Each structure stands twice: as structure tokens, then as C-alpha cells.
Amino acid sequence: MQLRFPCNLLALLLIIFVTSSAYASATREWTEKSLGESGAGSYEGVMYSDRGRLAPGMRTEKKLYKEDLSFWTGTYEKAGTLLAGGGSPPFIARLNKEGVYVPLVIGGLAKDGRDATSSVTVLRSISGNREVAGFSGSGVVVIKRSDKPDEFAQLCKLPVRGVWDLVEGDGFLYAATGPLGQIFRINLTSGTFEVWAQLKDTNVRSLCWSKGKLLAGGGDSGNLYEIRVKGRVDTLHHFDEESIQRIVAHKDGLVVAVNKLRVPSDEKAEDSYKKYFKKLTDLPAGFGIDEKMPAPPDQMRSAASNYASGAVYLIGKEYRIDRLATLKNEHVLDARVDGEGRIYLSTGPSGRVYMVRANPDERELWTVQELEYVNATAVIMRDGSPRAFLAAGHEAVAFVRDEKQGRSGSFKTKPYNASRPARWGALSWRGSGVKVFSRNGHSPKPDGSWSKWVERKNGVASEEGGKAWSFAQIRIDMTGKAEFYGFSWRYAEKNQRPEIKSLTVGERELSKGGAVRQISWEATDPNGDKLEYRLAVREEMSTLWQEVGGQTPITEAKFTIPTGQLPDGRYHLRLTASDTPSNYETPLTSSRLSPLFIVNNGRPEIRNMVFDQASGRLTATVVDKLSIISELSVAVDGGDWRSISPADGILDEKEESVKLTLPGLTTGKHSISLKAVNESGGETVMQLSISLDKTPTTAATAEQLIVDDEAADEPVAKPLAEAGAVQ
Structure with a gap:
């Protein structure tokens, strides 16, 4: 039969990638250090231990005897026929080698259906070539009749x-x-x-x-x-x-x-x-078990x-x-x-049969069988050795030992995926008394396109592996006292270019040394190679790239560019990733350009800042060469800065007009400050000193700020919040 490993053992598969100077970065290693734990394939007549060893075990043949029933117990008759019992309804059956299920007559059970939910829980051979069985749900004990070997009679009914x-x-x-x-x-x-x-x-x-x-x-x-x-x-x-x-x-x-x-x-x-x-x-x-019997508590x-x-x-x-x-x-x-x-254990809910020895020097837990059912319910012995294993699931199944095969078995790994075509080199293993074979292919499941099985020599490459294959598989044949511990198989895959998945240029920041931008990126290498990076910038209309960061490659996926040292303008940034650290002789590179970003170390210019005393209106023009004006604010007499809107109501251009009437100005001396900030963070403040002979005729209340609307004929009084003032 074939043993298939559960998911929790698959998680222990050890796939190790290493670097070799002979094959540069593209050399990898498929390593199984502990086949007994990995669950990496199928096992025929092979058992595996919790210490990672493989050894010849026993082959069994699956016998499906009855659907919708479950085997819970069994024994061998003297003649060598397997008896099995279970439920429900309760049954005892003789199982022949051809997989035929022959139910035996069970006397003493209720004929009105009251025992239909019970089950045969124990079936034992005793002296005098007899078999006895016990039931759950009824307390009945039966014994096989000596005069009718196909019938069990009630021995007693326990209360x-x-x-x-x-x-x-x-x-x-x-x-x-x-x-x-x-x-x-x-x-x-x-x-x-x-x-x-x-x-x-x-x-x-x-x-x-x-x-x-x-x-x-x-x-x-x-x-x-x-x-x-x-x-x-x-x-x-x-x-x-x-x-x-x-x-x-x-x-x-x-x-x-x-x-x-x-x-x-x-x-x-x-x-x-x-x-x-x-x-x-x-x-x-004298009260027996019947429908009046009190039900037990939960x-x-x-x-x-x-x-x-x-x-x-x-x-x-x-x-x-x-x-x-x-x-x-x-x-x-x-x-x-x-x-x-040797001690054999049948278990649930994994459906495994284990073997362990009592000798402290040989104390390994061996998995002998995996029955592919929830419960391995019974180990059936004959002549001092396990001959059959029973399973309970949605059908009554026995796994009967194949005595003709002796101590021999075979293990096949799952096909290993190298992800891309590769040349397969030396295959090495630890073990004795085994024959190791390998084959390769291009599909996840072996088919006619795969190469034939080739017997391998330990630590030596084969001709077939020298071709480019994406998948590989190994088979280990074992006999007698053979042992196998693990293997490693080296392969060289074709080098692939790095992949730059993203490139981000951060906003302008101010540091002690001036304006900077934080650059970050995400890059990977299909071969798992170590990467290094270089950055370069150029102006929008230029063809000349300027290296950033000096001659030493960048090793982290981030860098700080001192944009304060660049002339104002529009720039592209180029990131180049290289696998040179892992491929010194034949490195591969990939590049990626950033979107245009603006380097603007200048400040906005405030022109024609004028205050009209008669109307109390402040006017000005704010201009920037490269960046959009992003913020306007005003302060009177050293007070708090209060955000204002441009004349057209939206900050969206490199040139904006300011037209507003200042509220609450009285006769006397005043200072008016106007601040403009561009998108690059450049800031300009202009201050205007005035002396009023009289209160402006259009003076507004203290709660209002007059903003001229170019779409209207007359100034409009708007609440401070609507005008964008900061309270």
C-alpha cells in the first residue's frame, strides 16, 4: 500500500539554499535531512522513525470488505482465517483472502431491534480453539459454537x-x-x-x-x-x-x-x-438489560x-x-x-500504526503504516507477529500483510520543483544497503515526458541531470537491514534579472544640511541572490545621468538624496539593482525610473504688496518659478497667522493674486505681514508698515474678513471660516 503523509508533517520539509563559488549564485541544494519527519513522498513497505531514519518495513494489501460499517476488533482463528467485529448494527464476520465478507450468526441479541445500535467491542481467541466476543450497548458476551463454526451463541448477558x-x-x-x-x-x-x-x-x-x-x-x-x-x-x-x-x-x-x-x-x-x-x-x-434500563448520564x-x-x-x-x-x-x-x-500501537485520529522497542538503546518511534482512515482500531497478531490492521471510517477495511514480499520496500519523494530550468549535479546521501535512483521532468506530475529512472552513485553527477530540467524525483529501494537517513542534490539554475517592484520619492524635508528627499524601493531576485543598488538623477530635458551616493554601492533599500545641492528643476531618478554580490563574473541588472519630481530650493516672490487706506484693502501678487503656491496667510500687528484664500478661491497655480479687506483696523500705526509657501516648502514673508489717519470706510466687524471675489462687482463680506482663516 502507499503511505501518504499529513499536512502537519509536510510543514517540516527542509529545503536549504546555499551559495557556491563554482556555480556562482545560481547553485542550489535540495536537501532532505530527515526523511522520517518530512512527509516528502510515498512509502511502499518502508517504515520511518522520529529520528529521521528509513528502514524496510512490511507491505500490506488493502481489503475493502463492507461499506457503511466499521471494524473495531478482530482475531485470527486457528485455521488462519481473520475474524473481525464491529457495528453498527453489531456483526462478526469471517474475512477471506479474496476480500469476501462472510457474516456469522450471532445468537442472543434482541430480535426486536433494541440491539441495533450496539457494536462488537472486543473479539478474542481463547483456549480450546474458541473465540469470544463482547458488546457495547447490551452487555452480551457470546462464544463461538464448537458444533457450528459459523455461529456464535450467547454465553451470558451481563447487567x-x-x-x-x-x-x-x-x-x-x-x-x-x-x-x-x-x-x-x-x-x-x-x-x-x-x-x-x-x-x-x-x-x-x-x-x-x-x-x-x-x-x-x-x-x-x-x-x-x-x-x-x-x-x-x-x-x-x-x-x-x-x-x-x-x-x-x-x-x-x-x-x-x-x-x-x-x-x-x-x-x-x-x-x-x-x-x-x-x-x-x-x-x-434478575433484572436484565432491556428498554426499561435507566439511561446513563452524559x-x-x-x-x-x-x-x-x-x-x-x-x-x-x-x-x-x-x-x-x-x-x-x-x-x-x-x-x-x-x-x-516489539510493541505495536494502533492510533486515531491519524490512522497510523506505530512500533517501538523496549530497549533504551533502540528507543525510536517508528511509523509502520498509515491506513488513510481516521482510526486504526486494531493490531491483529498471529504466530507472534502482526498480520493485519483494522480501520474504522465510512467502510470496513482490513490491511493484510503481504508475506511474499519479505523485508523490502521503496520510498519515492514528491517531485521537487526548482521553479525554473536547471542543471542537476551530484546527488549525495547517508545510508547503507540501499539503491538510489533519480529522474527529471518539466511537469509537476511525472508523465511520459520525464526521463527514465537512473541508478545513482553517491556523490557523483549523472549525464541525464546535465540537461535543463525544472523538476526532479528520487527513489530509494531497500532490502534486509538497509538504512537511509537523508540526501542532498545540487542543481544550478539559470541566472535571472532582479525585479524592482516599486520606487518611491518622498516629499521635501529640511535637515541641518539643507533640503533632502527620502528614496525607498522594493526589489527581489528570482534566484534569491543578494542585491546592491545605484542611484542617478537627470534633469527633465537632459541626457546626462549624475550618480548619487558616490562609488560605493547602496546595500539597503533606501537612501537620502540631498536635493538642496541640486539646481532647481524637474528631475527623473533612476534606480539600478544588480546581483553582483552573488554573480561577480556575470552579473545581471534591472533599472526603474521614478516619476518626475521637482527640486525647488528657491522661495516664492511677493510682488506689489499694497494697502489702500481708503478701502482697507490689501493687494499683492505671489509668484514661484517652479512650484505651485500651496499656502497663503496673513498676520496683523504681530498676531497669529491666519490662512487666506487667493482672489480666485483656489491654490492651484504658480502665480496667485491676493485681494482682501482687513477687518478692525483703527487709526494709528499697524504692521501687516503676508506669508507665501510653495509646494517644495520654500517660504517667503513680506511685512508692510502703515499709518492710518482714519478708519477705513469699508471696515468689517472683527468676526469677518473681506475677500474680494473677482466674479463680483463689489467686495463680499465672508465669515472667517469660509475665507479660510485659522481661528
């Missing part, structure tokens, strides 16, 4: 809602149940049962029979329990993770798989449990969706606790140990 695990020990069958935290011991011959232990948890999630002792895992306390005799429960260890999903015997101790809950039990939930428990204990003797309806993260521990000699692996944003659904002590 519980769910049977979560079954284990055989000392000739009896033990059942982990919920939501009352009870463990039942069941007689395999008669089907009679008794409560063997009462835990504080609401659900008992897992059981293990080891060295004559029954071990149990709490579903919401994080406690690992030991039950030696009926009714005696001892706590062996408490885990911070609240739910113990699986307990498995190991040659070095016990493997315990746990999950952290998103919403742990609280006091309110515990109170609900107690009330629910009282309802059950008040029921009449807090008891725990599901895999409540699992936040998972972990696996090894409890060794003298109860030494070692954490073997931590799963972030994943939870454990099943755990099994093979004949060599």
Missing part, C-alpha cells in the same frame, strides 16, 4: 451497558465493563457470572492475565489495579493520563498504553454516577473523541516505570507485543 475487554485466566473468562466499573468472572461452560471486583472508575477499559494475576486499567482514574482474589483491589500505579486503554504482558514486564482525556471526570460527574448506580442496585433481582458516555493524547509505558523489574513513547494529538486504540518484544 451492564458495555463490555470493553475480555481475558481468559485460571479457566474463567473475565469481562471489563462500564459504566459501573465492574469486573465480572464468567464460567465458560455454564455462562454463570459474578462480580469479581468493583473499581472506583466508571469504565474498566482493559484487562491482562499475567503470572496468575488479573490486572485491570481504569477508564478515568489513571489507576493500574491488581486483583488477586475476589473483591480485593490493589492499586499498583497511578498514571497522569486518566484512561488505561491496553495492558499487555512483555518479556521485560508490562506494557501499558494510556490516553489523556480532554474532559476528565469531575465532582458533578461522580455525583451522577452515584445516583445512576443507586438506580441499578434498586432494580429487582458524563458516562465517553468515546475516543474525548481522548486528547496518548503514551505507552513499560513497567519493568521492581516497578521501574519507563515512558517508551508520547503521541501528541493522537490517542492509542490498541497495543500488541510481537515475539521479539
Whole structure:
């Protein structure tokens, strides 16, 4: 099967660009330092570790058995046939190698549809070549009939809602149940049962029979329990993770798989449990699970969706606790140990199967399979090794191991995009016992136009790579004890010109050294080369460019031009970007011109400033050679400057007329100041001293300023605000 990596692993792809003097700036390097983390391709029979290693794994074949159902548990019969169970409705089916689904008869379930929403949660093989199964939603336990191998018969019906695990020990069958935290011991011959232990948890999630002792895992306390005799429960260890999903015997101790809950039990939930428990204990003797059974409170309806993260521990000699692996944003659904002590974990919601070893010197977390479904629900063992993996999604699927292939596999990277045609050079890698192949093409997806696979020698270029290709792909074939860590492949792309995206000339500013303008720009290089810049200016009608900034190139995307040192006029600015720092021998450049801007170091001229005593009217003409007049204002007797409008009412020309009547002038001496400012910031102030023998006949009130309107025959009195005065 093909393994496809999720988006969160794709984010770890390491693409590194470096500079080489041999190929100048256009030499790049495609580097995969940690293939086990990158998710950079597809894997056939290859597993990868959290330390970045690849190694031969196992090939599996996807078998789609039934749509609209889900496999949750399974086991192998003695004859080697795979049995799987799930729901809903509940089912147990025999799965043959051809992908045929053969449902088996299940006796003991309600025939009126009341068990339609339940599911087979546990299916186990026990002594005597028998299989047993437990159900959620009904509390039924069934056993396969020896006289009818295609039929399961009811062994018993426990007064519980769910049977979560079954284990055989000392000739009896033990059942982990919920939501009352009870463990039942069941007689395999008669089907009679008794409560063997009462835990504080609401659900008992897992059981293990080891060295004559029954071990149990709490579903919401994080406690690992030991039950030696009926009714005696001892706590062996408490885990911070609240739910113990699986307990498995190991040659070095016990493997315990746990999950952290998103919403742990609280006091309110515990109170609900107690009330629910009282309802059950008040029921009449012999009362079974039927439609009258009190529904459990919401807090008891725990599901895999409540699992936040998972972990696996090894409890060794003298109860030494070692954490073997931590799963972030994943939870454990099943755990099994093979004949060599390797631990396999099936998980959700990623649908992955992991493998970890108990030996501290080999403690890597290996991803063995990705099942492309939300939940990898079960690891099915046979003869001491994993033979199948079950998945739950929108269909019932099993992934069955292909024994013919042995330990061999292949990894193919995703096609790598160099963005533009390039020559591909030496390919180097770290590993042993592998064969490495490469091919190139011009399309994102390999097709007939791509080159054929070529076997590579470590650190040596190939003839095919010497052509210009935009895309590349690598394949690693592995067998036996091969290992592979990562690779780097150098390529030289054709040098491209820099791109200047914008060029901005700022407004005139005054500094200690005179007038200046701030110049800024945005430039990029398609090759990622380092850039340097040069600036030049010229007058509008000139053909001669004058360098700005001296002989040293500019290295930042900004510069300050001292425009106060330039003659007045209209100018263009030219910016030139060069990749010389990365391409000393054959640099490429790009240039961009700015819009025209004005250098005006002069000031406006105020001409013919006259005050007519009879009418109280001030007249003047303001002229600038290059710039539009941008501001006019007047001040009387040293008072505040008050903005005024020109005679035509708009500041839009290099020459403006001033015609206004000043209010409130009395007999005596006065000073009148007129200020004009051009767009370049040049400022001129002219002052006029007058002596009045009498108050002007057209004097206005103090709240008004008389502005002559050229469109009218007589002066018009306008409010100060309308006349543009600053209050």
C-alpha cells in the first residue's frame, strides 16, 4: 500500500539554499535531512522513525470488505482465517483472502431491534480453539459454537451497558465493563457470572492475565489495579493520563498504553454516577438489560473523541516505570507485543500504526503504516507477529500483510520543483544497503515526458541531470537491514534579472544640511541572490545621468538624496539593482525610473504688496518659478497667522493674486505681514508698515474678513471660516 503523509508533517520539509563559488549564485541544494519527519513522498513497505531514519518495513494489501460499517476488533482463528467485529448494527464476520465478507450468526441479541445500535467491542481467541466476543450497548458476551463454526451463541448477558475487554485466566473468562466499573468472572461452560471486583472508575477499559494475576486499567482514574482474589483491589500505579486503554504482558514486564482525556471526570460527574448506580442496585433481582434500563448520564458516555493524547509505558523489574513513547494529538486504540518484544500501537485520529522497542538503546518511534482512515482500531497478531490492521471510517477495511514480499520496500519523494530550468549535479546521501535512483521532468506530475529512472552513485553527477530540467524525483529501494537517513542534490539554475517592484520619492524635508528627499524601493531576485543598488538623477530635458551616493554601492533599500545641492528643476531618478554580490563574473541588472519630481530650493516672490487706506484693502501678487503656491496667510500687528484664500478661491497655480479687506483696523500705526509657501516648502514673508489717519470706510466687524471675489462687482463680506482663516 502507499503511505501518504499529513499536512502537519509536510510543514517540516527542509529545503536549504546555499551559495557556491563554482556555480556562482545560481547553485542550489535540495536537501532532505530527515526523511522520517518530512512527509516528502510515498512509502511502499518502508517504515520511518522520529529520528529521521528509513528502514524496510512490511507491505500490506488493502481489503475493502463492507461499506457503511466499521471494524473495531478482530482475531485470527486457528485455521488462519481473520475474524473481525464491529457495528453498527453489531456483526462478526469471517474475512477471506479474496476480500469476501462472510457474516456469522450471532445468537442472543434482541430480535426486536433494541440491539441495533450496539457494536462488537472486543473479539478474542481463547483456549480450546474458541473465540469470544463482547458488546457495547447490551452487555452480551457470546462464544463461538464448537458444533457450528459459523455461529456464535450467547454465553451470558451481563447487567451492564458495555463490555470493553475480555481475558481468559485460571479457566474463567473475565469481562471489563462500564459504566459501573465492574469486573465480572464468567464460567465458560455454564455462562454463570459474578462480580469479581468493583473499581472506583466508571469504565474498566482493559484487562491482562499475567503470572496468575488479573490486572485491570481504569477508564478515568489513571489507576493500574491488581486483583488477586475476589473483591480485593490493589492499586499498583497511578498514571497522569486518566484512561488505561491496553495492558499487555512483555518479556521485560508490562506494557501499558494510556490516553489523556480532554474532559476528565469531575465532582458533578461522580455525583451522577452515584445516583445512576443507586438506580441499578434498586432494580429487582434478575433484572436484565432491556428498554426499561435507566439511561446513563452524559458524563458516562465517553468515546475516543474525548481522548486528547496518548503514551505507552513499560513497567519493568521492581516497578521501574519507563515512558517508551508520547503521541501528541493522537490517542492509542490498541497495543500488541510481537515475539521479539516489539510493541505495536494502533492510533486515531491519524490512522497510523506505530512500533517501538523496549530497549533504551533502540528507543525510536517508528511509523509502520498509515491506513488513510481516521482510526486504526486494531493490531491483529498471529504466530507472534502482526498480520493485519483494522480501520474504522465510512467502510470496513482490513490491511493484510503481504508475506511474499519479505523485508523490502521503496520510498519515492514528491517531485521537487526548482521553479525554473536547471542543471542537476551530484546527488549525495547517508545510508547503507540501499539503491538510489533519480529522474527529471518539466511537469509537476511525472508523465511520459520525464526521463527514465537512473541508478545513482553517491556523490557523483549523472549525464541525464546535465540537461535543463525544472523538476526532479528520487527513489530509494531497500532490502534486509538497509538504512537511509537523508540526501542532498545540487542543481544550478539559470541566472535571472532582479525585479524592482516599486520606487518611491518622498516629499521635501529640511535637515541641518539643507533640503533632502527620502528614496525607498522594493526589489527581489528570482534566484534569491543578494542585491546592491545605484542611484542617478537627470534633469527633465537632459541626457546626462549624475550618480548619487558616490562609488560605493547602496546595500539597503533606501537612501537620502540631498536635493538642496541640486539646481532647481524637474528631475527623473533612476534606480539600478544588480546581483553582483552573488554573480561577480556575470552579473545581471534591472533599472526603474521614478516619476518626475521637482527640486525647488528657491522661495516664492511677493510682488506689489499694497494697502489702500481708503478701502482697507490689501493687494499683492505671489509668484514661484517652479512650484505651485500651496499656502497663503496673513498676520496683523504681530498676531497669529491666519490662512487666506487667493482672489480666485483656489491654490492651484504658480502665480496667485491676493485681494482682501482687513477687518478692525483703527487709526494709528499697524504692521501687516503676508506669508507665501510653495509646494517644495520654500517660504517667503513680506511685512508692510502703515499709518492710518482714519478708519477705513469699508471696515468689517472683527468676526469677518473681506475677500474680494473677482466674479463680483463689489467686495463680499465672508465669515472667517469660509475665507479660510485659522481661528
